[in-house]
Amino acid sequence: MKAMESFVESVKRGGLGAAAKALGVSRTIVSRNIQALENDLGVRLMNRTTRSLALTETGQGYFHFCDDILTRVAEMDQQVAVQTSEARGELSVLAPKWMQSTATHLLVDFVKAYPDIRPTLILGGMAQTAYGFLEQGCDIALHTRQIPDSRIIAKRLVEIPYRLCASQAYMDKAAALSAPADLQHHQLLVQYNYHTWQFTAEGREERFQPAPTFSANTFFALRDAARRDLGLALMPEPLVREDLAQGDLVEVMPGWVPFGQMLYVAVAPGGSIPTRVRLLLDFVQGWFAQHGI
Numbered sequence: 001m002k003a004m005e006s007f008v009e010s011v012k013r014g015g016l017g018a019a020a021k022a023l024g025v026s027r028t029i030v031s032r033n034i035q036a037l038e039n040d041l042g043v044r045l046m047n048r049t050t051r052s053l054a055l056t057e058t059g060q061g062y063f064h065f066c067d068d069i070l071t072r073v074a075e076m077d078q079q080v081a082v083q084t085s086e087a088r089g090e091l092s093v094l095a096p097k098w099m100q101s102t103a104t105h106l107l108v109d110f111v112k113a114y115p116d117i118r119p120t121l122i123l124g125g126m127a128q129t130a131y132g133f134l135e136q137g138c139d140i141a142l143h144t145r146q147i148p149d150s151r152i153i154a155k156r157l158v159e160i161p162y163r164l165c166a167s168q169a170y171m172d173k174a175a176a177l178s179a180p181a182d183l184q185h186h187q188l189l190v191q192y193n194y195h196t197w198q199f200t201a202e203g204r205e206e207r208f209q210p211a212p213t214f215s216a217n218t219f220f221a222l223r224d225a226a227r228r229d230l231g232l233a234l235m236p237e238p239l240v241r242e243d244l245a246q247g248d249l250v251e252v253m254p255g256w257v258p259f260g261q262m263l264y265v266a267v268a269p270g271g272s273i274p275t276r277v278r279l280l281l282d283f284v285q286g287w288f289a290q291h292g293i
Contacts, residue, residue, distance in 0.1 A: 001073070004066040006033035007045060011055060011063050016048065088116035089276050094133045095142040097124040098219040098239045102293065103142060110283050117276045124218065134268055139277050142284075143264040153273075154266040155281070157288040161237040162258040165249040170229045177253050180206040187213035187231030189222045197234050199256040206256070210234075223249075234258055238293050263293060 009019035010030060020027040038045050045059035055063060095103040100123055107119050122138060133141035144160065166174070175185040180199050190212035197208045213231050216222055219239055226233040227248050243249040265284045267277055 001070075003033040003037040003040075004070060006030040007037055008063065008066050008070060010034065010053060011046070011059075012067075015053060087114055087275050087279055089274075090118045090120065091139040091274075091276050091280060092120040092122060092137060093140050093142070093280070094122045094125070094136060094138040096144060098236055099123075099142060102238060105291075106284065106287050109287060110280060113283065114276075114279060117279070119280070133266065139267065139274075140280055140284075141266045143266050144261045145264075152266050153268070153281075154264045155285055157263045157265055157285065158293045159260045160263050160293050161260045162234055163237050163240060163244070164232060164234050164252045164256075164258055165223075165226055165240050165244070166232045166252050167227055167229045168247070168250050170226075170231060171250060171252065178255075179253075180208045180256060182253075183208050183210065183232070189213065189225050189231045189233035190215045191219055191222060191234075192217060194234070198259040199253075200259065201256045236261075263288070 005023060006019060006029070009022050010016050013019050013022060016027050016030045016034075020030045023030065034045065041062070043058050044056050045062055046053045046055050048054075093103065093107065103121055103123070107121055110119065111117070122136070125136065133143075142157075143154070170187075174187075176182065177186065180197070183197070188210040190210050192212075192215045195209065197210055199206050199208070214222075214225050216225075219233075219235055222233040223235060223240060223243065225231070226235075227243065232252055240249055244251060265281060267273060267281055273281070
């Protein structure tokens with residue numbers, strides 16, 4: 001492209017010196033670029049002296065080709081720059097399935113603030129890799145896993161508390177439960193990405209490896225199974241907050257607090273972030289600071 005620019009500017013301005021001045025480089029560089037272009041093509045494009053230049057027949061056709069290519073590239077660069085700088089267009093957001101209500105409320109508020117930006121919410125399918133959300137074609141992700149790749153731009157949002165829950169009917173017939181070790185005597189409902197349950201009480205920490213009676217890839221399924229008296233489920237508090245308030249589920253072993261998870265917002269690495277993505281990134285951070293999880 002640099003060689004093509006040198007060639008086109010030299011023809012338009014009638015000399016290598018004028019082209020060099022327009023491009024902000026030395027005359028020697030312009031001459032070398034044109035020579036390299038001719039060497040690559042295996043033809044002479046112009047006959048040049050210290051005072052003048054004249055296109056060959058091949059050079060005339062190649063000049064029009066190069067001029068057209070460079071013009072189209074410049075137009076596309078400008079178009080992309082405008083799209084990047086405008087607060088409009090489409091973007092896609094990936095979030096865990098259990099965050100359906102929270103993510104929907106977040107994006108509804110965002111659209112009200114920026115009506116020319118059209119977000120698409122994609123729930124579930126959270127990949128294990130740092131670049132997973134990019135491979136799924138998403139601009140931004142609400143992530144509950146720490147992203148080890150420093151090239152991904154990730155911001156901490158809020159800690160998600162968890163609660164150990166069951167139906168009252170299950171607890172009425174179940175074995176007594178006062179410490180994590182007692183979980184081995186219970187039917188356990190497990191999200192299969194969470195292989196270890198961790199609890200803390202009065203400065204002590206205990207870990208437990210659950211052997212599931214029932215497992216699923218979504219907390220929605222575990223909540224339904226718990227409400228149908230199948231067993232104990234370790235759940236994100238926002239998902240079961242209403243169930244606990246209404247008595248459909250009860251908190252179990254409240255003296256032992258489950259470890260929570262940090263919620264992150266992640267965007268792609270690289271050059272400048274498009275305006276619509278940057279606006280959403282800023283909005284997400286402010287929204288969670290105000291509303292919590």
